[in-house]
Amino acid sequence: MSIAAQLPALQVALPLLAAPLAVLLRHGGLAFAVVTAAAWAAFAVAIGLWLQVGQLEAGAAISYHIGSWAPPWGIEYRVDRLASFVLLLVSGMAAVVLPYSRASILREIPRDLHYLYYAMFALCLTGLLGITITGDAFNIFVFLEISSLSTYVLIALGRDRRALTAAFQYLIMGSIGATFIVVGIGFLYLMTGTLNLADMAVRLREVESHRPVLVALAFLTVGISLKLALFPLHQWLPNAYTYAPSAVTAFLAATATKVAVYVLIRFYYSVFGDSLVFHDLPLPQIMLWLSLMAMFGASFVAIFQNNLKRLFAYSSVGQIGYITLGLSFASVNGLTASVVHLLNHGVAKAAIFLLIGGIVARMATAANRDAVPMLRGVPADAVSPEPTFDRLAGLSKRMPLTCFGIVIAGLSLIGVPGTAGFVTKWYLIIAAMEQGQWWLVGVILLSSLLAVAYVWRFVEVAYFRAAPEGSEKNEAPLAMLIPAWLLVIATLWFGLDTSFTVGTALDAAQELVKNGR
């Protein structure tokens, strides 16, 4: 069989095999080489899959049978337009973040743990790609656990001791979420006798109005909402993002919650069907209000944070509100906004967290230099600089490129025309107007003002506050700047040229709505 036909398996197998290899090599540099090569190969595979899916007629999907066992008995990997879009996002982010992590973790993770960091990163990537590509409900749960467990470890690697508590908190919340998801899948299996998503969708039509199906829907909604940090269930996120190593924060912010959103969309449209989810139940209303609470509540909290990383962590919760808001419209345009915001927000937020990682790295070197001689040489956790606002005064003089990058990505969070964030807001507003909900247009614009407020806080401190005496220009290392700026440029690119992002998202949304009855 040609390699083109094997792409779906390679998508998951490459990072999966890179993880044990990294452990066997027991060397940070070699592990870095193997895992980065695997991530880049996975990115290439994702591009290949995207091209393949693009050639199919609308509504068709690539189906790959693991072990040559035909579905619904065997496990099926299924790539449609939505899946290929998310695969591109996840593998692309890994391909950018991994080269960055080499320079970043030098300052944040003890050297003898580096190879394990790369192994965990590869496993996390495997899990996220697996969730996206699989067409099997139980397989989703398995990959979810792979990605979650490795995520807990990655967060706990943060050098701040609070990273341990943050990881533990996420472990508890994540496990509750995973339990809800597996209970939901259990109910679906009970009602349909199948685990294959496509088969399940067909069989569900006969038993749609039965109560266990609704229970399954409820369990899945709550469980997945925990994973994607929908507003009242977001408690694990700020701490996890704040105390994880910078590279991990950037990768998670760009991918983990996004893949959870993907799972939600997958279950709503491809399994339950939108007539059940959105027309027979008050789910759109519930989701609308939760989204609004996220957009306003979390953004409002973000304004008052003193730690830059934490500020943008809360901003993530708010931005997830936009994604679920698009979902709540239950229309093609709303869904397009959601899908396109997966990428638009992922890219912008990853850029910000990567740049903050550069700031933290520079603060760490400065702190080590100034540390009393007795403490010098004590690695990492002796001095643990947090990017708090009082330390960022006049930062634009010291790190002009870093600050400028954060501002541009921040503009995308606000939704300024010319940045990727604007595209999302545009489609959200179209979706709202379509349904005659004019008040929502005002609300969306109003929530952008909150984003202006928290981004302005950074601008004010970094650009208008006087720098401390004797600070010279000290830009982040190039190895960290280049990946971060790549994403900043991508934010601008996707704001100006939407043929890839909106093109794919629109196709995916139309496909989902059409197939979802």
Next chain:
Amino acid sequence: MNQQLVLRVIAKLLIPFILVFALYVQFHGDFGPGGGFQAGVTLAAAMIFYALIFGLATARRNVPDRLLEGMIAGGVLLYGGVGVAGMLLGGNFLDYFVLDADPVVGQHRGIFWVEAGVALTVSSVMLKLFYLFADRANHSGADVQNDLNRPEGGA
């Protein structure tokens, strides 16, 4: 428990049988209950038993951490390798049918190596977990003492 003669003798008697039983569970997996996971746990149980009687240090000398780490990774790699072998021989990922000219033999061969990988990883993970926990109680580092305010010299 090093000094207990009865325990030492019983342990020495039992451990070989536990090991053989683990192998039985491993290789009987395709006909009856059993398989790599159960065999791996049984294997690890034998080793944990050994460590309980003869001490953690002795166990660690016989099965060092480095070996365990290699086994953890090696098992996954073996499993994945079978999958890749299926691909190289012209089938799909984890396709056992193509592993031999006769598909039934191919299925046997595939599941044999996959289960071997599972046993490797499961047994080493179990033992590694035991080492980590036992180690923590034995010579608790400054870390643990500060965290839990343990009295000195717990072990």
